[in-house]
Ligand SMILES: Cc1ncc(C[n+]2csc(CCOP(=O)(O)OP(=O)(O)O)c2C)c(N)n1
């Protein structure tokens with residue numbers, strides 16, 4: 001239950017209720033909304049800082065524009081909690097990011113006020129331009145407004161969209177939400193440029209004072225108004241990058257001051273004929289001291305105590321895979337000066353921060369720019385360095401052509417550290433690391449490894465650093481390991497060789513990666529019923545261990561593969577090898593346990609695996625049916 005007093009907010013069932021309020025009342029709504037968001041996220045966890053930074057902006061945009069006819073598109077969507085509260089979802093906010101609950105991002109299926117789903121960054125301007133073209137070609141849609149952060153505007157897609165939109169010249173609004181933060185402090189020349197734009201401009205202010213229209217505005221608004229005047233008068237701009245690209249540029253304005261936001265948005269809405277960029281300066285975590293003070297820590301939070309800001313993080317006895325990766329990388333880097341690392345705006349999340357703290361000159365944060373990160377790493381590999389490109393599985397999807405064309409085709413020894421492989425939990429389907437096995441195993445020359453525990457991860461990082469013959473990848477899940485004893489230093493594993501974990505008979509479970517622990521539980525359950533399957537840990541998804549496969553095929557009547565990934569990955573390669581090598585001709589039965597052919601909705605990771613039919617119990621049943629020579633159909637019908 002909400003513990004905050006929200007008398008005005010209680011009267012808002014939807015944005016139309018905002019449009020009848022005075023500006024002063026809107027400011028009060030913003031205050032109540034901020035407290036409401038803090039209260040909600042303290043119970044649910046989630047992306048707090050980004051949401052607090054756009055409270056006033058959210059109120060102003062819904063008050064000025066005619067949503068949902070006008071299309072408001074939040075980039076990433078991680079800042080959309082105030083938007084959800086105002087757009088008819090307030091009563092379900094406390095289900096945020098949980099099984100069956102509201103998504104932590106914008107989602108078309110959730111509301112007409114979410115015209116475009118997101119969670120990966122830098123897509124908003126492209127999507128908004130699509131809506132603008134739809135409107136201009138007669139579709140029943142109004143204005144298109146993209147809200148994009150200073151971190152997200154660093155990605156190639158955002159530039160591609162600005163380039164296209166500036167050239168198209170269609171009426172379109174881009175709100176640049178500049179809080180001088182990505183998850184970590186922002187990097188790059190664009191970030192420096194935005195800071196320069198925000199530097200005081202006394203000359204411009206003096207100039208605006210001479211203009212009657214602007215002089216009527218409260219002092220802080222005048223600079224923004226000057227830009228608005230340029231917009232309507234057609235006077236040449238002052239040459240900001242955005243203006244050079246064909247946008248009218250308004251700002252910078254204070255994104256927390258409704259006294260500035262409302263008149264600027266109203267003027268822009270009333271008069272724009274082409275693309276307009278409104279530069280709002282905001283504070284990440286605004287209005288909640290712990291979040292303002294530690295914008296990185298409060299970007300994404302677990303449940304917390306509102307009065308102290310202390311977070312309720314579930315403690316684990318085992319280290320996280322991420323931390324084992326970070327420590328192993330750093331240790332290896334201390335022995336080999338040619339090791340360098342690349343992150344695309346996720347130094348803490350990927351664990352490369354550990355290395356950056358020790359060897360800052362050898363770790364490169366390129367901002368949200370996965371495509372560039374991959375090719376940049378390829379260039380470093382071509383120069384003779386040993387680059388480790390640390391990108392979450394889901395975000396590496398964006399750099400796929402670079403993985404194929406710049407890395408694999410040239411056989412360059414880029415090492416990919418692919419965190420968040422498999423199902424990740426509350427971030428849901430958008431962040432699931434479901435596809436990397438499928439998209440990497442088909443690439444000639446790639447070595448693809450998946451550790452079954454954190455000790456194996458250590459070996460695999462060392463192996464990958466020692467492997468100079470071509471590209472390699474280690475994919476591992478989010479969260480804690482299993483508590484395996486960690487070796488001081490990783491061993492170099494023989495490439496393409498798996499291992500037998502438990503010798504059994506008749507049915508072999510061939511596991512790849514962290515689901516091995518589930519396979520062991522399944523085998524233990526079967527042992528209680530008198531069955532004794534073999535368990536093998538493949539270690540490598542590519543190259544597959546053909547000798548091990550031949551042995552298993554020769555000594556068992558059935559093989560079940562298990563992997564934390566979509567169809568088309570490890571199991572598919574095993575099946576294809578066994579088929580082509582004739583093993584199936586002798587009657588060998590195969591089952592491939594993968595994620596089903598549908599997106600798995602957010603829930604706790606174990607619940608998501610339950611939904612996917614991949615629990616220890618599920619594995620047990622599949623194996624049990626093979627012992628019984630029953631055909632247990634593993635069919636995963638696509639949904640909708
Ligand atoms: C393609 C992609 N890469 C990385 C991320 C992870 N990520 C989510 S939010 C974020 C920072 C975004 O910064 P900004 O746009 O400035 O928004 P803010 O959080 O500051 O409001 C990052 C790196 C992502 N969602 N998508």
Ligand SMILES: CC(=O)[C@@H](O)[C@H](O)COP(=O)(O)O
Pocket residue numbers: 047076078119183300349420424427478
């Ligand atoms: C919105 C976004 O993409 C990130 O903030 C992401 O939620 C981080 O995920 P982890 O918590 O797994 O690092």
Ligand SMILES: [Mg+2]
Pocket residue numbers: 149150151152177178179180181182
């Ligand atoms: Mg930002």
